[in-house]
Each structure stands twice: as C-alpha cells, then as structure tokens.
Amino acid sequence: MTKRLLAAALVAGFLAACVASALQFALTSPLILAAEKYETAAAPAPVHAFANPLIVLAHAGHDHGADEAQWQPAPGLPRLAFTALATLVSGVGYALLLGAVLVAAGRTVTPSEALTFGIGGFLSASLAPAIGLPPELPGMAAAALEARQLWWVATALATAAGLYLVAIRRGPAAVALGLALIVAPHVWGAPHGPEEISAMPPVFAAQFTARSLAIAFAFWAVLGLAFGWAWGAVEGRQGVARQTGVTA
Amino acid sequence: MVAITRSLSPALAGERLSAVLLAAALGVGLLFVSGFAPVVALHNAAHDWRHAHNFPCH
Numbered sequence: 119m120t121k122r123l124l125a126a127a128l129v130a131g132f133l134a135a136c137v138a139s140a141l142q143f144a145l146t147s148p149l150i151l152a153a154e155k156y157e158t159a160a161a162p163a164p165v166h167a168f169a170n171p172l173i174v175l176a177h178a179g180h181d182h183g184a185d186e187a188q189w190q191p192a193p194g195l196p197r198l199a200f201t202a203l204a205t206l207v208s209g210v211g212y213a214l215l216l217g218a219v220l221v222a223a224g225r226t227v228t229p230s231e232a233l234t235f236g237i238g239g240f241l242s243a244s245l246a247p248a249i250g251l252p253p254e255l256p257g258m259a260a261a262a263l264e265a266r267q268l269w270w271v272a273t274a275l276a277t278a279a280g281l282y283l284v285a286i287r288r289g290p291a292a293v294a295l296g297l298a299l300i301v302a303p304h305v306w307g308a309p310h311g312p313e314e315i316s317a318m319p320p321v322f323a324a325q326f327t328a329r330s331l332a333i334a335f336a337f338w339a340v341l342g343l344a345f346g347w348a349w350g351a352v353e354g355r356q357g358v359a360r361q362t363g364v365t366a
Numbered sequence: 367m368v369a370i371t372r373s374l375s376p377a378l379a380g381e382r383l384s385a386v387l388l389a390a391a392l393g394v395g396l397l398f399v400s401g402f403a404p405v406v407a408l409h410n411a412a413h414d415w416r417h418a419h420n421f422p423c424h
Contacts, residue, residue, distance in 0.1 A: 120385040127389065146418040190410035197414070204400045204412035208419070211396030218389040221382060244420060253420040256413075266422035267402055330418055337419075 122352045123217045126227075130217075130345035131210030138209065138337040139202040145329040147201065149322055150256060156318040157257030212239060213341055217349075219278075223286065229346030236342020238285070242278040244334035246300070250308025253330035255323055257316065261309035273303040 191200040220227050220235055247270045254260060276299045283296030400412050401421040409416070409424065416423040 119381045120388055123385045123389050124392075127393075142414065142418050147414055150414050150417055188406040188410065190407075190413075200411040201414040201418075204415035207396050207400040207412075208415065211393045211400065214389040214393030214396070218386045218393065221389075222386045248420050251420065251422060253417065254423075256417065256424075260422070263404075263422055263424060270420075270422055326417075330420055334419055 119221070122349065122356070123214075123221060125352045126345050126348035127210055127213035127217050129348035129351075130341050131206065131208075131213040133344040134213070134337050134341035135202065135206040135209035137340045138333055139205045141333045141336060142201060142205065143198060145333060146326060147198070149326045149329070153255035153257055153318055153322055153326075156316065159317065209337070209341065212243070212338075213345055215239075216341060216345055220345075223282075227346055227349040229343050229350075232346030232349070233339060233342040236338045236345070238278065238281050239341070240335050240338035241281060243274045244331060244338065246277040246303070247273045248327070248331060249304060253327050255318070255326050257318065258323065259314040259316075260311040265309040269303065269306075269308050273308075276300065276303050 191197040216232065216235055216239055217227075220232060225231050225235075250273065251260075251266055251270060260266060280296040280299035283292040283299065287293075287296070399408060401416060401419070403409070413423065415421075
C-alpha cells in the first residue's frame with residue numbers, strides 16, 4: 119500500500135508538473151518578469167543614503183533588494199528550470215497529500231474519484247485562499263509574510279475539512295459545521311497590507327490573478343486524473359508480478 | 367469486488383495507517399520546502415512557482 123501510494127504520487131506529481139510548468143512559462147512567467155521591471159524601477163534605492171547606518175530596518179524597501187545579494191537562479195533557462203523543479207516538488211507533495219486523503223477516507227481510487235478530490239484540492243488550496251489573498255505579482259504591497267502564511271494554511275485546512283463534512287459526511291449537523299468552517303476564514307478576514315499606488319498597469323495584476331487560478335485548476339485536474347490512473351496502473355503491474363511469481 | 371470494498375472500509379489501521387501517515391508527512395515536507403521555507407536560496411529558486419500558485423511570497 120505504501121509503495122503503491124508513493125509510486126502513484128510520483129507519477130501524478132510529475133505529469134501535473136509538466137502541464138503546470140508549460141502553462142506557467144507561457145502565461146505567468148512573462149507577467150512576473152514584466153512586473154519585476156516596475157518593481158526595480160520603483161525600488162526606494164535612496165533608503166540607505168540618508169538612513170543612520172547603525173539602524174537596519176527590517177524589510178527596508180523591499181525584500182527583493184536584500185535578496186539580490188543572496189544566491190538566485192540566473193535569468194533565462196536556469197530560472198525556468200528552477201521554477202519547473204519547484205513545480206515538480208510541489209506536484210509530488212500535493213499528490214502525496216491527495217493520495218493520503220483518498221486512502222484515509224477509504225475511497226476506491228479511480229480516476230474520476232481522484233479527480234473529484236483533486237477539484238476539492240483546488241477549492242481548498244487555490245480558490246479559497248485567493249479570495250482573501252489574491253495571487254500577487256512581485257512588487258505589490260502586502261501584509262507581513264508570516265501573518266499571510268498563517269491565514270493561507272488555516273484557510274486551506276478549514277476549507278478542506280469543511281468540504282469533507284459537507285460532501286462526504288453529509289448529516290445536517292455536519293453540513294452546518296462544514297459550511298461554517300468554509301466561511302469562517304473569510305469572516306475573520308485575511309491580513310491586508312497598505313494600499314499603494316503602483317506604476318504597474320493594473321491589467322497585469324488582473325491577468326495574473328485569472329491565469330494563476332486557471333493554471334491551478336489545470337494542475338489539480340491533471341493531478342487527480344493522473345493519480346487515479348497511476349493507482350490502477352501500479353496495481354495492474356503488482357498483480358502481474360504476483361501472478362508470474364506464483365506460476366514461476 | 368465486494369471483498370475489495372469491504373477490506374478497504376474498516377477503521378484506519380495497520381498498513382493503511384502507516385501509508386497515510388508517511389505520505390502525509392512527506393507531502394507536507396515537500397510543500398514546506400517549495401512553498402513556505404523562509405531560507406533565501408529556497409525562496410529565490412521557487413520564487414516564480416510561489417507567485418504563480420499564490421503562496422504568500424516576500
């Protein structure tokens with residue numbers, strides 16, 4: 119069971135990462151590069167010029183300014199390669215979680231069942247957090263990172279638990295509790311940063327948000343379908359191996 | 367077919383439990399590295415992925 123789960127997750131993560139990487143290169147990476155031009159143009163370079171050298175402001179200017187001294191992938195192909203690698207690592211990570219949930223829920227894993235759970239993953243980890251924290255381009259003002267990460271994780275977990283209660287448990291109490299869990303993070307409210315006027319054309323931000331969610335949907339759909347398919351394919355191979363083992 | 371369904375449905379225990387726990391721990395670990403780790407080099411490597419998939423990023 120463990121081997122089968124790991125193998126199916128590797129296959130599903132790889133296939134979803136292939137699709138998502140291609141879509142990211144075509145749709146979101148060009149927008150990120152364009153936004154970074156505005157970000158570097160608007161970076162408050164003189165911050166250090168008049169500041170007391172003994173006082174180092176945490177997050178002075180923008181993190182990117184501080185990051186530039188650190189390692190980062192070279193522009194062009196290396197950057198695309200590292201983005202693809204991060205997509206692969208995350209794809210396998212999400213596939214492992216999807217498989218763990220499917221097995222824990224005691225479902226018979228088929229492509230359609232895994233697709234249904236994959237769409238649940240999209241709703242929990244992509245759509246629900248995006249309501250409070252829309253996908254943002256580099257250079258857009260935002261609240262403190264830790265507060266946003268905490269809200270993001272809490273929202274994803276609450277939405278997933280809520281969907282489980284509403285769609286699988288289904289009792290009146292479960293549905294009520296599930297709906298409350300889904301709504302609660304948004305009533306609580308996502309941490310918001312200052313509203314800044316940016317030189318970046320707003321169409322960039324709008325395009326980025328829509329494309330980001332579209333890619334996330336394609337990613338989760340492929341992840342679910344591929345996990346269901348790979349789960350069956352691994353079983354087929356194990357069955358054949360067992361049969362040949364018996365006859366041999 | 368009925369036997370398969372029945373063998374899957376009992377309480378989470380034994381091999382199923384260990385498979386679920388291992389996959390969940392591995393999955394959370396991989397997602398932490400690619401989506402949340404504050405290490406600057408990891409952030410920079412995964413930067414475009416984090417933005418594209420709406421992980422809070424810098």
